[in-house]
Each structure stands twice: as C-alpha cells, then as structure tokens.
Amino acid sequence: MNLEELCQHAHEVRLSVGMLDADVKNKVLEDAADALLEQEAEILAANAQDVENGRANHMPEALVDRLSLDHDRLEAMADGLRQIAGLDDPIGEVMSMKKRPNGLIIGKRRVPLGVIGMIFEARPNVTSDAFGLCFKTGNCVILKGGKDAIYSNIAIVKALKQALQKNGVTEYALNLIEATDRETTERFMKMNQYVDLLIPRGGQGLIQSVVNNATIPVIETGTGNCHIYVDQAADLSMAADIIRNAKTQRIGVCNACESIVVHKAVAKEFLPMLYRALEDKEVELRVDPAAEACLDQNLPLVHPATEEDWGKEYLDYILSVKVVEDIDEAIAHINRYNTSHSDAIITKDYDRAQKFLNEIDSACVYVNASTRFSDGNEFGFGAEIGISTQKLHARGPMGLEALTSYKYIIYGNGQIRK
C-alpha cells in the first residue's frame, strides 16, 4: 500500500473509530498489553536485529540504550497501555450547553481530532504509547518511526493490531509507515487532506524540519532551557535543594534546569552553598564575572560562561549561572533565553512571586518548586503525549484532552435567522 492510500484509509475509518464506546476501546488496550507480552519472543528478536544493525552502524551507546528492549521494558510498555485503559474517556463530554434567547440550545461536545500523525526517532516504546493515547481518544494514528527501530516497530505494531482484530475494530486505527526514506517522511508531512495533526517527537533537527515542511497542523514539543531565579528573599537552603533536584534528579529531560539566575544581594552567600550542593554530582558551573567573584578561585567545576551558554539546553551535568541587579533584569534575561517551557522563582516575597508568575512567558511558571514537575503525570493528567512549547491548541504537558477537538451540537425547533 502506498503512502497516500494508507493516509486515505485512516481518514476513511476515522469516524467509526471515533464512535467506539469506551468499553470497547479499553478492552482493545488491555488485549494489546497482553499481546505485547505474548509476542515477547518475536518482538525482542526483531529488536535484537535493530540493535545489531545500530552497532554495525556505530550508533552511540546512549542511543543503543534507548533503542534496546528487554522483558522489563516490554512489561513497562504493557503497563502503560493498561494505565491508559484505566483513565476516563474524554470523548463525548459536553463541555458546555446553553440556551439562546431564540430557544436554540447550543452544546459543545468533545470529539476526536480524527487522524494523528507521529514522527519520532528510535524509541520503540513511543509506538505503543502513541497508539494507546490516540486510540483511547478515538483517533486513528499513523506512525513514522526512525529507521533504526524499524524491525522493532513492525513487530510491535503487528502485536497491537491483533488486539484490534480480536475486538472487531478496523486495523486502520493503527498504521505504520514502513518506508524509512526521507522523501516518504517529507511527503507524509504534506498529507493535510487526510491527517488532522502532526506531532514530532525527537531532537531539535527533526522538530524544525517538521515545522518548516509540514502542511498538516503541528504541535511543537520542544526543548527546555529551564531557569531557576534565586530572589534576594529566597530561603537559600530550599533554593539549593530545588536546584539540585531540578538539575540532577534526571539528566537529559526537557524539564531539567539548565540555567540559574541569582540576585546580587544573596549571590555571595548562595553560590558557594550551591557549589557544595552539586559537588558530589560533579555539576559544572558556567558563570558570568559577577558570579565568578562570589566563588573561591580555582574551584575545579567553575568555568566562565560565554554568550552561547545562556541559550543552551545542556542535557548534561552543567548549569549556567548569572547574577542580576534586580527581578526586572532576571525576567528580561529569562524571557530572552528560555524556550518558554518551565521556569521557577525561589522567594518568600509576595509581590515578586506574583510579578514572576505574571511576566515570565512560559508554559509552566513555578514559585518555590522544582521545574521537574512539568509532566502530565505530575500534573494529574494520568498520561502524557509530550510537552508543548507552542501556544496554539495545547501548551505545556499534554494529557488526553490535547488529542481532542470539539463540535457544536445545536437543538432547534424550527428557528430561522432574521
């Protein structure tokens, strides 16, 4: 089947998939979890083939690790599907209903988006996650995974499709684009006639390519250059704890802290505390001259920052550190260099806490908490598709509702317009 036919099939069955009852959808998700485990041997064999090819192509070990599946990881994928089955179905909810002066009753009902495309790199777990989230919300999904995980993806999709078949649901609810060439990917991005939303998940290069080339509406799930501002009225020990958590609890995630901004009045006391709090984790500080002056000379983990450091998402044991004159300078600096993902202030001062919440232009703005909480599960959504760094449709952590649209249903009794 060629790409256009595949997209067209998904488009044609979207309405029947969108009308499935929650009971049926949950049963499919439970069966899909079982199928993954029943077909463990085939899936792990396919994955071993991908890993072997990756090693032969000198794939970096960190990527090999992301690509590799084993029994525990497959179990985690199955658990993910079961967890999604347990969530409330958002489809069909009437978000509001009002009677107009002319007697028309106008309701706003939550419906699926239709067909969702996902373009992602070599993480096979995204395949089952994306299916689970899209199917739960009554959407058809078209997956375009990385070339490096193609055997794994084919095996996983085969197992998931058996669950659809077992429950009499069209197999076009789940579609994998098996061609892995660049040209197919670029043609896929322009299938706006059939696909309602495209979500790229991966590095900056992938996301930029999708934003620049897609005619399908895109949700950008982006990088996080997250800042923490230590105000002059901060509880400094709380600030050190929060920064240690936000930087080191998990490296390599988009809600990890990358940049510290400190008010000059507390820099001399705080920066040595911060250094000690991060020392055992060997976190390097890239500091501006004012911050450098607050730290002992010759500390091994302190280096001067360059202009480039302010805008960097390190995803590593590195923090940039800037000292500012006041909160206005802090806010201007953060709004200039952040990626509108998550930023925090540590303070006991009421006015400055409010000012920071009002003036920082990010999806998530915190007072006295770690930026690591920017996550669908931590926000209570029960699941997460990604974290949007754009303002249209969905911003910040995206739960099931981000995969829905609405339609107006209007009950009349003969009204005509005057």
Next chain:
Amino acid sequence: MNLEELCQHAHEVRLSVGMLDADVKNKVLEDAADALLEQEAEILAANAQDVENGRANHMPEALVDRLSLDHDRLEAMADGLRQIAGLDDPIGEVMSMKKRPNGLIIGKRRVPLGVIGMIFEARPNVTSDAFGLCFKTGNCVILKGGKDAIYSNIAIVKALKQALQKNGVTEYALNLIEATDRETTERFMKMNQYVDLLIPRGGQGLIQSVVNNATIPVIETGTGNCHIYVDQAADLSMAADIIRNAKTQRIGVCNACESIVVHKAVAKEFLPMLYRALEDKEVELRVDPAAEACLDQNLPLVHPATEEDWGKEYLDYILSVKVVEDIDEAIAHINRYNTSHSDAIITKDYDRAQKFLNEIDSACVYVNASTRFSDGNEFGFGAEIGISTQKLHARGPMGLEALTSYKYIIYGNGQIRK
C-alpha cells in the same frame, strides 16, 4: 522598517501589551472608535483613491462594493470597536486550579497568544475588526491587507494608532505591512520566530496558499458547503422554511445552505413544495435523477446535477438536490462532500436526530434549525474573528477565547520531585 524588524518589534512588545489592564484596553478601543470618525475625511479620501484604482483595473462591481467605505460603514466599524470594548476581558481568567497530593497548587491561567498575523483581501473593515479583537485579548497584531485596499488601510491604521498613542500604549501593538508584493507576503508567512498565529481571511486560493507555505501555525477559516437533510419524519413545512432561510436570507456567506439531501419516502411530496418556496427568489435546483422524477417536467429552474455540483459552494441562488435511500446514505454523502462547516437535519425522529448529531463530522451540527446560525454573535460570543473549519485549537465560530492561550502557574513550598 523592513518586514523582519516589524515582526521583531511586535514580538518584543507582546508581553507589555499582554499585561495591560482591561480598563486601559477598553479606553483605547473607545478612543479608536472616535478617531475613525474624527478622521472620516482622510479615510474616505484614501478609500476613494483605492476605489478609483480598482475601477481603473476593472475590479468587478461586487468587489468594489466590498472595498467601498462611506459614512455609515465607518460608523459601523466604530460601533464594532465599541462593542468589543463592552465585552468581558477573557485574559487572566483562571480556568482551573487544583491541589496535587504533594501540596503543589497548579492553576491554568488564560493568557494572550502573543503576536497574531492576519492576511486578508480588500475589505477595509477587517482592519479595525482585527485590531479590536486582537487588542482586546492582549495580542499584538500584524496586518497584511490586500493591495487593492492599501490606501484605506494606511489611513485606518493611522487613526487607530492615535488611540494607542493617546493612552501611552506602544504603537507596535498594531502593525500594517505596507508592501503589497507577493514575495513579502510569502516571507511573512514564515516568521514563526516572532508570530504565534496566522489567520487568513479570504477566498480559497489565499487560504490554500497560506496553509501550504506558512511555518507559523494557521487557523483555516474556510468555505462552507452546508447541507440540510430532510428526513422521512420531517415537518415538511418547517423544512421548506428553514431551507428558504438558509439559502436566501443572505447569499454569499459561508453558513448559507448549498446542498439538500431528501429521504426518498418524502421526496415526491416535499420537492414540489421546496420548488414553490424558492420560486420567487429564482433559486435554481440542480437535481439527481430521483429528484428530477419528483418534479414536474419543464420547470424552468430545475437542471440535472453533475458530480461537480455535490462539492460546490455556490454562494449564489443555486441548490444541489439529492434523494437518498436512508439516513446512512445521507450521512455518508454529507461527510464526503461537506467542508466540515455546518449541516442540519430536519426530523421529528429522536433516534435519527441523535444519529445525525453523532455521525456528521462538522463544526456545527443542527437539528431543526437554519445553518445560518453558525456565527459568533448568534452563538453568544459577542464578536467573531471567523469560522474555523479545522479541528486544532478552535473549531466553528471563533470568539475572543480563540485568540488566547494559557499558562500553568504553580504555587509550591519547596517541593522537589522524587
């Protein structure tokens, strides 16, 4: 100032515009209404120049009419701004706030989108409407109007900017791209670094060009091939009244009815009624063979339909008419040929009313009412930016809320992630 500088200026001031209090914004809108009327002479002179150029370039009279301003139309534009001033300000509303088990309090606060671009054709009233709606919601706006209305737009923007200046608000809250060449328009569509949303308003060609070329997220406001299905359990006299209203109350609007689908059991009784109901308006019926068989031969306004008729938005005194076997055929036909705008069923049958509401994939689905109600004012939004025919972000009539995003504000007291 070049295009990039203009977009950058708007981006830079977006946060200060976004934080203006409603009192200030409303005062600017009232003053802008006054300024339009105070500068009536200049605006009408500039408009006369556009009209003269249009006539010299053989602009069709319908377009000349859309382009032309006079005292009454300027008054209507001013009234539009005053009406927007009177609406509630949606910015700052906390849409939800919950306490998480770890004590974090997570609120979702409505904020402006930032910078909104509008690309539109030769209707000068869009200039003040777009400014009013975007400014009320704390957004900066960049307008790219049609070449044919350039003198009018410059004069209108000049008046509106005086209201900003008078109230000490940055003039970059409102920006007009004065260059009218195609290349500037295409570069503008790719300014996603500075512009958060692009709304094209105009014909299908303009909208397709924006969808295909923009890297800025787009909301498609599209064409309406609206259907009315006359069920076998319809009140036929109600059906005729509603169709007459939906077709003829205003021709040339996207929520006008273009296509009638009739159940075979009532076609013989209903179609002659429909013909008579539309006869004085000289509405031509383009009919399939089954419908033709229900009408007297040689009626002057009946012609056979071709395949092309089913997908057509006539914007004229023409209706396509199809007879179907049952509601399933009706729904399949409508979902195939509609533009997902507005469709209606006329019936007294409960099950089929529900089925139609559930299965038709449109922004607005009606039972026993005219499709002409698909409109922001009729829906009680107080204003309308357009009618979205896409599913992302906003669907159907868009009020002020469609021009907003949200951010999460999180109150903690030292929480770190475990």
